[in-house]
Amino acid sequence: MSTQARKQSTSDRSLHYRTCPLCEATCGLEVTVEGDASDGKVVRIRGDRDDVFSHGFICPKGSTLKQLHEDPDRLALPMVKRDGRHVEVSWDEAFAEIEQLMLPVIEEHGRESVAIYQGNPAVHNHALTIYGRALISALGTRNIYSAGTVDQMPRHVSSGFLYGDPLAFPVPDLDRTDYLLMLGANPFESNGSLATAPDFPGRLQAIQKRGGRFVVVDPRRTKTAKAADEHLTIRPGSDAAWLAALAHVLFDEDLVDTGAAGEHLDGVDDVRRLVAPFTPEAVEHATWITPEITRRIARELAAAPTAAVYGRIGTNTVPFGTLASWLTDVVTILTGNLDQPGGMMWAHPAHLPPHKVGPGRGFVTGRRTTRVSGRPETKGEFPVAALPEEIETPGPGKIRVLVTVAGNPARSIPDSDRTEAALASLDVMVSVDPYLNETTRHADVILPPPSALARSHYDLAFYGQAVRNIANYSPQLFDPQGPCEEDIIARLALVASGQGAHGDPQLIHDLVLGSVLRAAVKPGRELEGHDVAELRAQLGNRSPADRALEAMLRSGWAGDHFGARPEGLSMELLEAHPHGIDLGALTPQLPGLLRTVSGRIELAAAPLADDVERLQRWLDEVPDGTTANSAVLVGRRHVQxxxxxxxxxxxxxxxxxRCTLQVHPADAAAWGLTDRGQARITSAAGSVEAPVEITNDIAQSVVSLPHGWGHDAPGTRLNVAARRPGVNSNVLTDGSMMDPLSGNAVLNGIPVEVAPAPPRDTEASNTESQQESETV
Known part of the structure; x- marks a missing residue:
């Protein structure tokens, strides 16, 4: 058992403490285990009341780590597709199969015939975060795709242009703010995103208890909106125009006060010029928000002692996602709330070094473009919505080999029918995934990683966007059934680089750790001049990913610097504090955080300024209303x-x-829909049918389907999901619709037609039911 276990005197049960890896909230869990690491069983999971960050908060998902660990559908051994069916094989056989399939294609068509897709769970896993680059380097391809371009890429791009670093997006200082303006976010259901805050709902309620106020802007009256002091209904996709109107009012009424950040700003007058056309009156028809409300909100933001403007997925997955992200920061800056307690601030995760003051390399996009439609890269990635055409289109550079890591693009990216057909046409597909799901059913080889309880955990990604600076490490609870994830990735990298299916993964481990240590001794770092081999010898006897993590933490700003700061962080210190270590509230990070070429905040970078013209054209063209049976589709999340x-x-x-089409009562009456009756939803990309949920909690002319469903595909092994499959909302999304600055797919505000579903043919329905039964 780990050093975090506490034996019970009356039985062989023990308590363990770990961080939940299932969402961005990073809640602490107390796990009761019976038995030891080789054959132990989870008895109970509840919130860890002593966790320094979550203080016992837990959502319904956290307690299901037991079910996920014990899920009989979870793959225990690799699977290889033979004669159209997946069969279990040994690990050596799986890697030999990959070598036999992949290398001839690469030899014939080159490295640009290979692509990699990394899914959302990869950032919940420090091994995959650390080892991802090693796999990409071994594949030798520039065809890199991820879930980032169906989610938060606009936030990265706007932060890159503003601050020179696409990872430097500020988060709301929830625990000290007096006023929070929140757009396109529903943390009562999502637990928060791009703002790591366990018990986000409790933190929002605490704002109210201390006399503050939070306002939600959303086309749906979400659970978060119901708890807010005020809910403003907005037209989907119009957030950028409304935020520009807020900035207009701040200038027009002489309310601009940039505060302490002002000395680091360039471009304020340029922003004044850019937002001049966006008067509250000019945007009213496009946003559905009256000029009176727009002016009042701007005044409230300016008058509040502290304020934060937080926009999330509803503002990102629209045609003006990057402008909306930029303008949340613009309004924050113009009201003097950037880099100030209670405003929008930056975390400083423990594994990063101290900031250096001075100019940086800056940020650019479009260093290369996709082969078929010329879509520019952002942050080293191509838009994932362009992946299907890169697979389908003949010619040099056609993608023939795809590696997916912890992702389900068959359900998560636009135009799912086209995506599925593209995946089925690949020459070779390899997936690192624990399930035979809608994506991996197309794979030639599936490599299953261990469960979340059979690996250690540290939130490298999410501590970089946390509302407090926290460090918390969780050792593995159980022995894994197969190799650890870093061994899987290392062996896959060896095959991809031509070193063979039986190569020693230690070669990759040494390269990864060496890269971390060489970065730690670079000029200007605290360990400058130290010998890498000497530092390597001081690391503990841990898994390869944990040794790399240890090197990062010990050389970071809060680390022990390999003994030079005995009070600093080390793995031993983290293991001795199973409830985590609180490194304190967020502190001002300017100007050291800035990595722009000028060393200043570039408030009106040219790509952003140029795109404002497109927003103004849209504002002039957007219709005042909708036609009969037409609406716009938005997504939604559930806490489960x-x-x-x-x-x-x-x-x-x-x-x-839960997979229902939410419809306003007036629209339901006009369209002939009945509650729990079936509706057909049709877009330019496709058509689905879903049960209707009539509710006043959605604006007229807006309908909503949750994303991530559609578990009725043959050839999968998801027995529970197949019994409640729902429908796949991404059948309706159009892969050609993107935010041009970020390449992010447009998943919200999709024009659709809604009508009662035609009666289903009884014989066809019975046939489908029989097919579903056979699949299950």
């Missing part, structure tokens, strides 16, 4: 769900149907 990867847990999907 997390994209497509939590639907095979019965306790999370049982009960009332």
């Amino acid at each position: 769900s997390n994209n497509s990867w939590m639907h095979n847990v019965n306790v999370l999907v049982k009960g009332r149907e």
Whole structure:
């Protein structure tokens, strides 16, 4: 058992403490285990009341780590597709199969015939975060795709242009703010995103208890909106125009006060010029928000002692996602709330070094473009919505080999029917995934990683966007059934680089650790001049990923610097503090955080300024209303769900149907829909049918389907999900619709037609039911 276990005197049960890896909230868990690491069983999971960050808060997902660990559908051995069916094989056989399939294609068509897709769970896993670059380097391709371009890429791009670093996006200082303006976010259901804050709902309620105020802007009256002091209904996709109007009012009424950040700013006058056309009156028809309300909100932001403006996925997955992200920061800056307690601030995760003051390399996009439609790269990635055409289109550079890591693009990216056809046409597909799901059913080889309880955990990614600076490490609870994830990735990298299916993964481990240590001794770092071999010898006897993590933490700003700062962080210190270590509230990070070429905040970078013209054209062209049976489609989240990867847990999907089409009563009456009756939803990309949920909690002319469903595909092994499959909303999304600055797919505000579904043919329905039964 780990050093975090505490034996009970009356039985062989023990308590363990770890961080939940299932969403961005990083809640602490108390796990009761019976038995030891080789054959132990989880007895109970509840919130860790002593966790320094979450203080006992837990959502319904956290307690299901037991079910996920014990899920009989979870793959225990690799699977290889033979004669159209997946069969279990040994690990050596799996890697030999990959070598036999992949290398001839690479030899014939080159490295640009290979692509990699990394899914959302990869950032919940420090081994995959650390080892991802090693796999990409071994593949030798520039065809890199991820879930980032169906989610938060606009936030990265706007931060890159503003601050020179695409990872430097500020987060709301929830625990000290007096006023929070929140757009396109529903943390009562999502637990927060791009702002790591366990018990986000409790933190929002605490704002109110201390006399503050939070306002939600959303086309749906979400659970978060119901708890807010005020809910403003906005037209989907118009957030950028409304934020520009807020900035206009701040200038027009002489309310601009940039505060302490002002000395680091360039471009304020340029922003004044850019937002001049966006008067509250000019945007009213496009946003559905009256000029009176727009002016009042701007005044409230300016008058509040502290304020934060937080926009999330509803503002990102629209045609003006990058402008909306930029303008949340613009309004924050113009009201003097950037880099100030209670405003929008930056975390400083423990594994990063101290900031250096001075100019940086800056940020650019479009260093290369996709082969078929010329879509520019952002942050080293191509837009994932362009992946299907890169697979389909003949010619040099056609993608023939795809590696997916912890992702389900068959359900998460636009135009799913086209995506599925593209995946089925690949010459070779390899997936690192624990399930035979809608994506991996197309794979030639599936490599299953260990469960979350059979690996250690540290939130490298999410501590970089946390509302407090925290460090918390969780050792593995159980012995894994197969190799650890870094060994899987290392062996895959060896095959991809031509070193063979039986190469020693230690070669990759040495390269990864060496890269971390060489970065730690670079000029200007605290360990400058130290010998890498000497530092390597001081690391503990841990897994390869944990040794790399240890090197990062010990050389970071809070680390022990390999003994030079005995009070600093080390793995031993973290293991001795199973409830985590609180490194304190967020502190001002300017100007050291800035990495722009000028060393200043570039408030009106040219790509952003140029795109404002497109927003103004849209404002002039957007219709005042909709036509008969037409609406715009938006997504939604439920607290029991997390994209497509939590639907095979019965306790999370049982009960009332959640994959429903929400419709306003007036629209339902006009369209002839009945509650729980079936509706057909049709877009330019496709058509689906879903049960209707009539509710006043959605604006007229707007309908909503949750994302991540559609678990009725043949050839999968998701028995629970197949019994409650729902429908795949991404059948309706158009892969050609993107935010041009970030390449992010447009998943919200999709024009659709809604009508009662035609009666289903009884014989066809019975045939489908029989097919579903056989699949299950």
